[in-house]
Amino acid sequence: MRYLPHTPEDLESMLKVVGVKSLEDLFDVIPRDSRRTGNMDLPAAMSEWELHDFMSGLADKTAASPAYKLFIGAGSYEHHIPATVAHLSSRSEFVTSYTPYQPEMSQGTLQAIYEYQTLVSRLLGMEVANASMYDGATALAEALLMALRITRKKRLAVSSLIHPLYRRVIRTYLGPTGAELIELPRSADGTTDFTRIKELPDLAAVALQSPNFFGCLENLSIAAELIHKQNGLLITCFTEPLAFGLFKNPGSQGADIACGEGQSLGIPRSFGGPGLGMFASLMKYVRSMPGRLVGLTKDQEGKRGFVLTLSTREQHIRREKATSNICTNNSLCALTSAMYMASLGGSGLRGLARLNYDKAQYLQSALKKAGFKITFTAPAFNEFVVQFPSGFKTVHDRLLEKKKIAAGLALAPFYPDLPDHYLLCVTETKSKEDLDALVREVQS
């Protein structure tokens, strides 16, 4: 086996140094009754070439763009990824290093993550961002736990227009805490109905998603004012951070914690993971924050350098009193997103966000013209909800099977009161011809 370097001579001399006769004897301390009797039941080893053939076969049995035209986002977005980003993020020095516990030997990762924290803070309009969480859903769950810690209250209001799968994850995380989770209903225009916030006393936080699951922008400033009046926090989450290239960011609208999924910033969809949990807050809450933080400092000669810092919040120091149990995060994905943001630059991010908006608007009006109903009227970014005629499911299935087109995501499994409603996503990866073809096909 090419990963195992020991020759028979090596083995002989090493076993001699250790003072045992065979490799088996190394395990003499393990009681007999704890040992495995037979071999592990695994398929026979493959050569590199056999493996690649086999894996290619599996990959071919998975529907993927560009062969499929997927008009589905819903938390996992198709964007062009520059060759440079894929190339640079594959450099072994980044890929095969550990968490930067020894800063003198890890300045590459540390400076890159410090830059990531800075870019994320600027993108979200927040004061501080951490070095990443697992994904958008777990970032939101941690944000809610953080709000419970800061406010010492037990009640949370969560918009029903937060990604339905994120809401399931937060229920899992919050289950043992005894915190009360209240869902805020939606208004007719596709945004969250805030009226209940006033009626609910003692809220630790209100959590909203913007753009929300239907793609609509929430009026975060109004929610901020309502929740701040009762000394609770505004937590905003997102699944498509590209929107902040064009629209107001959460920080400028009063968010105390902003978190979400950063996959759309240069990370492949990869069947849902790994993505990137982005997490940012106001500086006054930094000591309650979960996750790692990289800080600027100087070395003995006064030279600029970076270290992991404020680690007294973390599990390896604080153990059961830590702000979270997180250790491994999604660092390489954070680095990748920083490379992507650096490639786009400020002007590029704005231009790309605008292009996404324009394409989504084009498809919206073309569908409207074709007689379909755009359900919600609130402003949207690159996703929106369409009501198709009843029985559209057969058309949807046929397009998927025969034309390799996914005409949106059916909302009924998540919102039973919205049968025949589909969530469509349009990004820069779809040409005008693709959009025109979609409009034609859904009418066929």
Added chain:
Amino acid sequence: MKQTIGNTGLVLQEPLLWEKGRKGRSGFSFPKQDVPSAVLSSEWTGPGPDFPDLSELEVVRHYTRLSTWNFSVDTGMYPLGSCTMKYNPKINEKEAGLSGFQNAHPLLPSRLNQGALQLVYELEQFLTAITGLDAVSVQPTAGAHGELAGMLLIYAYHKSIGSKRSKIIVPDTAHGTNPASAALCGYRPVPVKSNEQGILSVESIAQAMDEETAGIMVTNPNTLGLFEENLKQISEIVHAKGGLVYGDGANMNAIMGIVDIGKIGVDIMHLNLHKTFATPHGGGGPGSGPVCVRKQLEPFLPVPRVVKKNDQYMLSEDFPQSIGKLHAFYGNFGVMIKAYSYIRSMGAADLKKASQLAVLNANYVKERLKDVFHLPYDRPCMHECVFTDKVQQANKIATLDMAKRLMDYGFHPPTIYFPLVVSGAIMIEPTETECKEDLDHFIEALRAISKEAEENPDLLRQAPFSCKVKRLDETAAARQPCLAG
């Protein structure tokens, strides 16, 4: 210092991203604007982020230069204890990069994702075969996430039988994530000391275990690199009082094909695919922390689960007792591809061989260094060995000084000051992929450093000399945090 592989060559400077570039540059190939510009109300728009504008080459040089300031497994030996920094095979990266995997959307119907689902299903099967437990969910995305899944499983199990328990036993050698994960489920960790042999004694657990206690979290082999020989009896005690045994599988690399986890009484265990199964650590993640369980706990595993019916793979939510979802989708699929590729490349015999060689390498290092460094537990170790700075303290040289000096010799330092039960711990995990010559170089470097500690201790206190920066002021960083530029 004799000639070493330590770098004394050219190190290029590189400013921060926003200290570079000019407004109007771009490193992105813009798609055509082939649709009209739509109406946009200024009520909703913002100014956009203040990012620097860089050309493509500026971006490439920036990150290429930064990368050269990192030490990695691909540049040299990285013997971080309990981190299993083994070689990360390149073929696995290639497989994870296959278009059908990278461009798969998680919310398409299962019939269109058969390849991806087959991979997840089979990986879970492989992990049951490797551990000896009965069922697996690969949804947790890191070790601590797997621990959280495990604690939620224990919580759900006790709830299902109407038992209310408030405590959990956590040995003092445990990784910090253990008590932190237990606390997330409202459990109060009860610390238990290991005995003079560095392992848990049956008596101490018998004393700590009661009917208020939900279970025990045990890392086996433990963080001293020692096999918990009494675990089977300990499990019987915990089970007799209605508790469950959680095994932290971070150190599975020592015992693949050798120990049957089911037989030692473990009910739940997480694995770290980014340790044992050779997926890269990425400077801190992403990882994957599958949770493996005994049959009776299978109904509580996270959903959705991948099931196979009539040769079709599908995602099933039909597990009413499940703890729920832990990740927006199905976990870190991209990491699973690499672990799956590794297992298929190795097969059963070479996985077992990997564990044997990992244990051989650790014992070899231990034997060849124990005459110069204090070895607190002089017994056969598993995949890692733990020394201290007791001998070198005579010259007022601490573990930290020796760790920093090791950098000048071209090695990443071992894990230091952990486990907490050993003062000044130096925890070395060479892994099986290091060859004898490289181990010998590493051993010689540490022996040379111990000599330097006697002859020129100041040298060690000022080390490292050949890194991009000298020792950094961590106190200042924490006192006046500057976390963004």
